[in-house]
Amino acid sequence: MINYYTPKNLEELYSSLKNMTSKSKIIGGGTDLGICLNKKIINPDILLYIGNIKESKEINLINNFLEIGSSVTHTEIENSELILKYFKCLAEASENVGSLQIRNNGTIGGNIGNASPAGDLIPVLYMLDALVTIVTSKKEIIDISIKDFILGPGKIKLNSNEVILKFKIPLKKDYRSSFMKLGSRKKLTISRIGLSIGLVLENNIIKNGDIVVGAISLKPISLNKAFNYLIDKNLTKDLEYIKEVVFKNLSETILEITPEKFDKNYKAYATKGIVDDIFNKISKL
Numbered sequence: 125m126i127n128y129y130t131p132k133n134l135e136e137l138y139s140s141l142k143n144m145t146s147k148s149k150i151i152g153g154g155t156d157l158g159i160c161l162n163k164k165i166i167n168p169d170i171l172l173y174i175g176n177i178k179e180s181k182e183i184n185l186i187n188n189f190l191e192i193g194s195s196v197t198h199t200e201i202e203n204s205e206l207i208l209k210y211f212k213c214l215a216e217a218s219e220n221v222g223s224l225q226i227r228n229n230g231t232i233g234g235n236i237g238n239a240s241p242a243g244d245l246i247p248v249l250y251m252l253d254a255l256v257t258i259v260t261s262k263k264e265i266i267d268i269s270i271k272d273f274i275l276g277p278g279k280i281k282l283n284s285n286e287v288i289l290k291f292k293i294p295l296k297k298d299y300r301s302s303f304m305k306l307g308s309r310k311k312l313t314i315s316r317i318g319l320s321i322g323l324v325l326e327n328n329i330i331k332n333g334d335i336v337v338g339a340i341s342l343k344p345i346s347l348n349k350a351f352n353y354l355i356d357k358n359l360t361k362d363l364e365y366i367k368e369v370v371f372k373n374l375s376e377t378i379l380e381i382t383p384e385k386f387d388k389n390y391k392a393y394a395t396k397g398i399v400d401d402i403f404n405k406i407s408k409l
Contacts, residue, residue, distance in 0.1 A: 127170045131177060134259070140172055141261035141285045148172065150237065150287055152195060153229035172287065179289055180233070183207065188295050189255075194233025194288040199224075201232060211252060211293060212409070213301035213320050217244045220305045233288045236270070239280050246274065247338030248303055248320045250346070255292040261285040267292065277342055298325050299333075300409050304402040306394055317391055319374075319398055321406055323359065330354045330366075337374060340382045340391060349373050359407050371399040 129140040148170035174180045180195040183204050190210055192201065198218035201207055207215045221227050221235070221244050235245045236256070255267040260283075270291075273281050282288070301322040318338035324331045332355075335347040350373035354366055375392045382388035 126168060129170065129172045131172075131174065133177060134179065137174060137177060137259060137287070138261060138263050141259070141287060144170055144172060144261070144284045146284050148284055150174070150233075152231035152234040152237075153197060153226075174287060174289075175231075177289075182290075185295075189292040190295060191257075191290050191292050192232055193290045194236075195231050198222075198227035198230050198232070198235075202227070210295060210299070211248075211301055213248050213303040213322060214245070214252070214293075216303040217248045217305075217318070217320070220244055220303070232291065236274075236291070237280060237282070237288060239274050239276070239278050241277050241342050242316075242318070242339045244303075244305060244318050244338070246270075247318050247336045247344040249291065249293070250338075250344040251301075251320045251322050251334045251336040252293045256288055257290045257292060258282065258286050259289045265289070274343060296322070296324060299323070300325055300406060302402055302406040302409065304398050304405070306391075306398045316387065317395065317398060319402055321402055323406065325359065328359050330357050330359060335370060335374075337377070340378050340386070340388075345377060345381070347373050347377065363403060363407055367399050367403045370403070371396050374399065 131137040131140045147168050149168040150172045152175065175195040180193040182193050183196060183206055184191045185206060190206060198221045201218040202215045204215065218227065221230060232245060235243050236249065249270045254270045256270050256273045258266045258268060260266065268281065275281055299322060303318065303320045306317040316339055320336045323333040333351065335351055336344050337347065338344045347370065350370045353369045357366055374395045378388050378392040378395065382391060
């Protein structure tokens, strides 16, 4: 028999977490966990749903951070005016997750909690230096960098008596960002490459930022080598040079680190198209 907890506030959540064990599961939209339950792949003793807790359902600006509750759905993220204003890349990544039904139910907490190397939101949140806010059964609320939170495929830094409450992204001045996904079919596909770009611009001159790639390794990869060549370049006038530098570095990186079974030759070849497309798009934002 499975016990089911649906706390309505933080106090009830603390109490529920005290009963969680290594067999217990946290359920959000149920787009992945529901399949495992139906197929009897897992047999949890407890299911904990936190979607009734106010703090897990909101998108807010607080103290120079954009905060996104772990129960916020992909559809809500892709349509959020705040997210579109400050971090368009995150809205675009959510827009590319699965089908409409999955986006309507699947949550950001579930996407990150699964820690899949092909997860669309993971490279974006890496690039944005996001913090994961964790609640414990001891009434602690702890912030941890997502880069420390994701330990590897399917592995996260979360104990059985802890849960993700929200994500916090530091605001960035003069920031322009975009995300693009390469898959074998549009929308309904596991990502083969998830390319996330964020640029700090001054009069269209690149001053800072990052390029992070997902689905080419076990964890997202930052293209630091390529980005060093982009500093002080004009995003419009030097666009073709910028695309060539990024394509070359990304292609070489894929050939160097991506396992053969992950279609590394295809990815290295297909990279040129996705780099062209995303820089053409971000240069016009």
